[in-house]
Amino acid sequence: MKKSIAALTLSAALSNFTHASSADPLESPLWDYMRDQFIGNDKYVFDERIKVDVPEFAEDPTQVPITVNAEALSGQIERIVTWADLNPIQHIFTYFPHEQIVPRVSLRIKVQQGTAVRAAVLTKSGVWHIGGSYLDAAGGGCTTPSAAAANPYWESHLGEMKTKFFPRQSGGRYKLKIIHPMDTGLVDSIPEFYIESVIVKTSSGDNLASMQLYPPVSENPVITFDVRNPDQKHTIWMRDNGGNEFEQAL
Amino acid sequence: MMKKYLLLILFVIPSLSAMSAPLSYQLTAELVAENTWVLQGKLEDFSKRNGGNIVNTGFIVTGEGVIVIDTGPSLRYGKAMRALIESKTSQPIRMVFNTHHHPDHFLGNQAFDDIPIYSLPQTQKYIKLHGDAFAENMYRLVGDWMRSTESLPPTKALESSDITLGKHKLKLLSFTGHSGSDLVIYDETTGVLFASDMVFYQRALTTPHTPGIDIWRGEIKRLKQISYKLLVPGHGPIVSDQKPLKQMDEYLAWLDLTLQTSAEQGLSMTEVIQIPIAEKFSDIALTRREFARTVAHLYPHYEEAAF
Numbered sequence A: 001m002k003k004s005i006a007a008l009t010l011s012a013a014l015s016n017f018t019h020a021s022s023a024d025p026l027e028s029p030l031w032d033y034m035r036d037q038f039i040g041n042d043k044y045v046f047d048e049r050i051k052v053d054v055p056e057f058a059e060d061p062t063q064v065p066i067t068v069n070a071e072a073l074s075g076q077i078e079r080i081v082t083w084a085d086l087n088p089i090q091h092i093f094t095y096f097p098h099e100q101i102v103p104r105v106s107l108r109i110k111v112q113q114g115t116a117v118r119a120a121v122l123t124k125s126g127v128w129h130i131g132g133s134y135l136d137a138a139g140g141g142c143t144t145p146s147a148a149a150a151n152p153y154w155e156s157h158l159g160e161m162k163t164k165f166f167p168r169q170s171g172g173r174y175k176l177k178i179i180h181p182m183d184t185g186l187v188d189s190i191p192e193f194y195i196e197s198v199i200v201k202t203s204s205g206d207n208l209a210s211m212q213l214y215p216p217v218s219e220n221p222v223i224t225f226d227v228r229n230p231d232q233k234h235t236i237w238m239r240d241n242g243g244n245e246f247e248q249a250l
Numbered sequence B: 001m002m003k004k005y006l007l008l009i010l011f012v013i014p015s016l017s018a019m020s021a022p023l024s025y026q027l028t029a030e031l032v033a034e035n036t037w038v039l040q041g042k043l044e045d046f047s048k049r050n051g052g053n054i055v056n057t058g059f060i061v062t063g064e065g066v067i068v069i070d071t072g073p074s075l076r077y078g079k080a081m082r083a084l085i086e087s088k089t090s091q092p093i094r095m096v097f098n099t100h101h102h103p104d105h106f107l108g109n110q111a112f113d114d115i116p117i118y119s120l121p122q123t124q125k126y127i128k129l130h131g132d133a134f135a136e137n138m139y140r141l142v143g144d145w146m147r148s149t150e151s152l153p154p155t156k157a158l159e160s161s162d163i164t165l166g167k168h169k170l171k172l173l174s175f176t177g178h179s180g181s182d183l184v185i186y187d188e189t190t191g192v193l194f195a196s197d198m199v200f201y202q203r204a205l206t207t208p209h210t211p212g213i214d215i216w217r218g219e220i221k222r223l224k225q226i227s228y229k230l231l232v233p234g235h236g237p238i239v240s241d242q243k244p245l246k247q248m249d250e251y252l253a254w255l256d257l258t259l260q261t262s263a264e265q266g267l268s269m270t271e272v273i274q275i276p277i278a279e280k281f282s283d284i285a286l287t288r289r290e291f292a293r294t295v296a297h298l299y300p301h302y303e304e305a306a307f
């Protein structure tokens, strides 16, 4: 008990040294380190309009749903970097949305313990807008072997994709699922094996959206994103770190 | 910032004295029918405050010994339950039943380790397989209440579907809807139905191991055919009418429809979690939290079907 009171006093003392405008609203102990890792010395602001939706509690730490929504900055976005402060591998994805795609994406992630989940949006003017939410979790999501590791099903189904289009009030939505173990490399003798690149192309071959994924994305990823022009034809292309490429018309 | 921490400290210090007092469940048993006692748990989630006492357990004093139905969430609970039984009767405890493999129903087993403990065969397997992980999780959720608790799997798998002891003739009914292996006990002598977690009443149902909402609903229909005098749900108040079965059916139907419609609209999981709970379930405890958990358990299946 003594120890935790000492810790409280210490963090109370430390917090006095932090400048008010740059204080992390999620009060994460790793904020300064994470900032240094992901945005360096760039200018940044905490921005409530950058939404990171997570459940109150991670019922299954290997499949935690998150939605990152940067619609408030539509048209000004250079990229969106998403990470979990207290994960052994923090980086979840980096997203480069084209103006013709809604800067909002949903997928599922693995978490190792309760953590702040962040989205840092770099605008074309060079300022990072940072949003985030705290996710409570019991833990173990990153060091649990993927179900695939125990079951050879994926070997014969690797890269199989299911996709579906859903009309929305304005524009449309794609949801896709791909069979892939997304192994983190943190489990004994199972090497890192994950999809590292996802690109949505228009029929004319332009990139509408491009995403770099990292191992905290859950096994058999389910990704949801919205397009502004539902009449356009789209294709999805992915590549994993083993060099396998997967492509499908949406 | 500073203020918040000071508040925290003020909050921590008074609880130091509370923590030095020994933890006690203060269990009481209510005589709900002839020879039939029920220990009612709180309509809450597991917490360090309630020690996991959120479950209804019971015992029947048959004339030729006592039958115990579920043993609670911890060794401490099991011991307190056994002391309570022994304060109500001098008859020996003859058999213990675990209705299913969820931690609040069997982790008191150690207090009855000198007595045969029965369950459905599948429940026995599940507890052997997952009991330790459940116990570990309970330590994390409720803390010191769990001290010295270990998973003790049922010693006997049920082979028959009825049992008679003293004046009491019990029907042992096998279901799957809630946990994959659910024992419901109907006492034909008193008309008391120990519905286990097949029935939650006024407390949101939980779905971590359900084989499917449709299966659960089908089995609720079977339960409706039993003309019981009194229903003891796994969680929630004891009643003599069919309200709990109606509530179960309506809530399960709402869950099924909500998840299916959401999947057909392409909603993501975080969007589904935010859907408001239907107004008619507003007096059920913990719907918000349990709905979010149910989405995590079941929505991927609905999504898969909608591709």
Ligand SMILES: [Zn+2]
Residues within 6 Å of the ligand: B100, B102, B178, B179, B197
């Ligand atoms: Zn249960």
